[in-house]
Amino acid sequence: MREYQVCTNCVMDTTDSKITFDDKGVCDHCNTYYDKILPNWHPNDKGQAELDKIVEGIKKEGKGKDFDCIIGMSGGIDSSYLLYLAVEKLGLRPLVFHVDAGWNSQIAVNNIERIVDKLKLDLYTHVINWEEMKDLQLAFFKSGVPHIDTPQDHAFFATMYDFASKHNIKHILTGGNYSTECVRNPMEWMYFQSDSIQLKDIHKKYGKKKLKEFPVTNILWHKVYLPYFKGIKVYRPLDFMPYHKEDAKKELQEKFGWQPYPQKHFESRFTKFYESYWLYERFGYDVRKVQFSSLILTNQMTREEALEELKKLPYDKENIHHEFEFIADKLEISIEELQSYLNAPLKTYKDYKSQENVYKYGAKVMRALGLEKGGKR
Amino acid sequence: MIGIINYGLGNVQAFANIYKNLNLNYQLVDNEEDILKCSKLVFPGVGHFDHAMTLFNNSGLKNVIEQKVLINKTPIIGICVGMQMLAKSSDEGVLPGLGWIDGEVKKFSTENLTHKSKLPQMGWNTIQHIGNHPIFNNISSDSRFYFLHSYYFKCTSESNVLCTTNYGVNYHSAVFKDNIYGVQFHPEKSHQNGVQLLKNFANL
Amino acid sequence: MLQSRIIPCLLIHNKGLVKTVKFKDAKYVGDPLNAVKIYNEKEADELIVLDIDASVEKNEPDYKLIERLALQCRMPLCYGGGIKSVEQALKIFSLGVEKIALSSAAIENPNLITQLADKVGKQSVVVVIDAKKKLLSSKYEVYMHNGKKSTGLNAVDWAKKAEDLGAGEIVINSIDNDGIMTGYDLNLIDKIREVTNIPLTVLGGAGCYEDFSNLIRKYQVLGLAAGSFFVFKGKYRAVLINYPNLEEKLSILKV
Numbered sequence: 001m002r003e004y005q006v007c008t009n010c011v012m013d014t015t016d017s018k019i020t021f022d023d024k025g026v027c028d029h030c031n032t033y034y035d036k037i038l039p040n041w042h043p044n045d046k047g048q049a050e051l052d053k054i055v056e057g058i059k060k061e062g063k064g065k066d067f068d069c070i071i072g073m074s075g076g077i078d079s080s081y082l083l084y085l086a087v088e089k090l091g092l093r094p095l096v097f098h099v100d101a102g103w104n105s106q107i108a109v110n111n112i113e114r115i116v117d118k119l120k121l122d123l124y125t126h127v128i129n130w131e132e133m134k135d136l137q138l139a140f141f142k143s144g145v146p147h148i149d150t151p152q153d154h155a156f157f158a159t160m161y162d163f164a165s166k167h168n169i170k171h172i173l174t175g176g177n178y179s180t181e182c183v184r185n186p187m188e189w190m191y192f193q194s195d196s197i198q199l200k201d202i203h204k205k206y207g208k209k210k211l212k213e214f215p216v217t218n219i220l221w222h223k224v225y226l227p228y229f230k231g232i233k234v235y236r237p238l239d240f241m242p243y244h245k246e247d248a249k250k251e252l253q254e255k256f257g258w259q260p261y262p263q264k265h266f267e268s269r270f271t272k273f274y275e276s277y278w279l280y281e282r283f284g285y286d287v288r289k290v291q292f293s294s295l296i297l298t299n300q301m302t303r304e305e306a307l308e309e310l311k312k313l314p315y316d317k318e319n320i321h322h323e324f325e326f327i328a329d330k331l332e333i334s335i336e337e338l339q340s341y342l343n344a345p346l347k348t349y350k351d352y353k354s355q356e357n358v359y360k361y362g363a364k365v366m367r368a369l370g371l372e373k374g375g376k377r
Numbered sequence: 378m379i380g381i382i383n384y385g386l387g388n389v390q391a392f393a394n395i396y397k398n399l400n401l402n403y404q405l406v407d408n409e410e411d412i413l414k415c416s417k418l419v420f421p422g423v424g425h426f427d428h429a430m431t432l433f434n435n436s437g438l439k440n441v442i443e444q445k446v447l448i449n450k451t452p453i454i455g456i457c458v459g460m461q462m463l464a465k466s467s468d469e470g471v472l473p474g475l476g477w478i479d480g481e482v483k484k485f486s487t488e489n490l491t492h493k494s495k496l497p498q499m500g501w502n503t504i505q506h507i508g509n510h511p512i513f514n515n516i517s518s519d520s521r522f523y524f525l526h527s528y529y530f531k532c533t534s535e536s537n538v539l540c541t542t543n544y545g546v547n548y549h550s551a552v553f554k555d556n557i558y559g560v561q562f563h564p565e566k567s568h569q570n571g572v573q574l575l576k577n578f579a580n581l
Numbered sequence: 582m583l584q585s586r587i588i589p590c591l592l593i594h595n596k597g598l599v600k601t602v603k604f605k606d607a608k609y610v611g612d613p614l615n616a617v618k619i620y621n622e623k624e625a626d627e628l629i630v631l632d633i634d635a636s637v638e639k640n641e642p643d644y645k646l647i648e649r650l651a652l653q654c655r656m657p658l659c660y661g662g663g664i665k666s667v668e669q670a671l672k673i674f675s676l677g678v679e680k681i682a683l684s685s686a687a688i689e690n691p692n693l694i695t696q697l698a699d700k701v702g703k704q705s706v707v708v709v710i711d712a713k714k715k716l717l718s719s720k721y722e723v724y725m726h727n728g729k730k731s732t733g734l735n736a737v738d739w740a741k742k743a744e745d746l747g748a749g750e751i752v753i754n755s756i757d758n759d760g761i762m763t764g765y766d767l768n769l770i771d772k773i774r775e776v777t778n779i780p781l782t783v784l785g786g787a788g789c790y791e792d793f794s795n796l797i798r799k800y801q802v803l804g805l806a807a808g809s810f811f812v813f814k815g816k817y818r819a820v821l822i823n824y825p826n827l828e829e830k831l832s833i834l835k836v
Contacts (some may be wrong), residue, residue, distance in 0.1 A: 100820055102612040106622035109822050116814065116821075125819035130597060130612035322398060329649060330614055390677040394652060424702035492801035494780040497704055499750070500586045500802070501626055521584070523626075523657060525704055543582050566679065568624045568655045 010293035011306045015284050016186040029183045033297050041178050043242045051240035055090045058171045067095040069171040072160050075108030075267040078175030080115055081248045087119045096123045099159050101152045102130045107259045108267035114256045126159040129213040134331055139206035144347035146189055146283050149274045153193035158217035164232050177238035180245050183293040184376045189285040191349035192359055194219045201353040273327050276314040282342055380406040380415030384436040386429055387421025391565035395572055401579050409441045422458030427470030429458045450556045454578050460559030469528050478554045480532040489545035497527040504540040504550055512577045520570045522562035584834050585797050586626040588806040590784055593632045600809050602760035604728030610812055610820045617653045623824040627657045633727045635663025636685040651677030659707055667696050684709040685725040688732055691746055698747030708743040712736035713756040721769055728756050741776045750780045758786030760809045782806050790833050798836045
């Protein structure tokens, strides 16, 4: 059993079993950030100039079309802010793309509505077949792996890329950003959600319903075919400028009456349950450590503040049983059944088929070509 | 323990759901033993006054509830027809009410109502407070509640009135006397305002 | 003073939520439980849930689903679809539902309205009338089984009869305006309001808040139901559950 150690710089610790520390006690997440990400990240004039060029290109190609790019919108802070930025600061004409996986919270739906209405944008929603989604989610629960939010994430990417491909939209903008996400969830906590081999294997072993409508993507398709053969490009505009989470929240609240969430990713009731309770109680993985560490590295939070917050439970102990009941009810299983999944033996992604090697090899290639910095490990 | 009196009328499940969500101890009660254990009682009621009184009189619960309410001073809240049953009598029927709060139940006059479907009053309307009572904590005047009734409670004394509502006339929409409360609207179907009222009642 | 009720109407088909246009082309819009939960959090005045398969396929009502939906509602819930007997209705009431809607069953067995009203009180008995304008006529005909079967009944006559039989509320649903979101069928509404005295709820065609305000100006108090309007957004009819917040609602009601 490895001795407990926490990074002296951020708050990642040995609950990430692959973590390594240098002689100063600084973890590899931090060092990757300082060595690989920071030198290549320009949230300043240089970045702005690069972004202006990109935007010009998008506008030019989009002339005469109904919209010039597509922006995935969950109702969360990053995608909400991105939309606002894209329209009011960059002058783009995005189609807003939302995937309804059956777990939208009222706040999320309200936030999407407000922004779409105020910015006078067109919205497109893809509704995932709930019966299939439910079956797939239950399969993931039964598999015992940590990454049980894969169905939602996978569906989101698959539908958006599929839509872009079908409608020949060359430019996808996402709210992904280094500012709040420079430290990524360890693979051991959240394995690649785009790995369709893993998804299909888990479904084959534990699913009951055939996945007829559920959208399945493929890492090679969306990281190689789409960009290099169909010319579909994905940009992260929030990386090209200073992006300060609390300021962004305030601005959206003032301008749109946007309602904040108690924690990141809480626009989906399932994700809220998964990240704040399930991962924590079943595996001991506290995703707040990842999120706070990113904020520490980008000077939006101090290590002391983070450590203080981490002393509290990530969920409301008094009311969690209501959430537990809701999740069980929505999935149409008994509380006892859900409890049994909580207490079942722990499994990892390695217990099922996967394309891990493709990702490993692909990541090496991307890093060598300078196309990706940092990355997930 | 909050006892939701289950004598055959009213959406008892809805009250149970609300108290469950508030993490408060509650029970659907339909026998003497369980009623005796309650520290608060919820008294629902829908439909015809006589039908409700008959069911209640024949439920075998009347005596123990009267004892709890009138002697032990256990707080009780009558909902809709449950509130009307607290009166001495109702124009709707011939049976006497419980007479725990001095007043009579009258039928709405429709002369000031201009829309076509005058009775019953069905839908959301607002309340105006008369005075200040903890059962209405965090519920301001003009708060909306759901109503469904053709008859209303008319208190003999203004001192028993908690709030009024306008439906052609200003009538008494919530009443009380000591530990006995009555609301004409349905708090179990009035979203946050209703939940707040039921929470306040539990906290009395 | 009493305010008009603004009511989302949900259609259930194969356990999922659907939206139709003129009662055809059912489009899947998602999980009913989540939609009901969101409408509840948005504090909708009331909710109507109709199972459009039940009477066509002669199924028992899906009691488990009804119970789960009722659990989420802190506002009155009206449920309809496939209810043929007083026993079925009573069972549904016990699950936490306030009102039962009868449509095809009331036409096939009008006494059911009276039986149910006697048992639970008129206020809990709703008759839903699906009406379609007759060709080359100003009259409206009643349809059954989710718009598939014509009955030969005149909608106005049937509404009056339903009231006489003991219905506590009428929901008048325009098949022609279903899902088109360009306005209610004002002519149909006028005809039905003329002959009835019980609460009336209108459905079919709502596309903007002004549609509600117009009717409130004319009739002062009415039930204003909408399906597609509260589910779709924009020109691509993107699914996004929406409902006026309190401020917007008060401004619709203040006419």
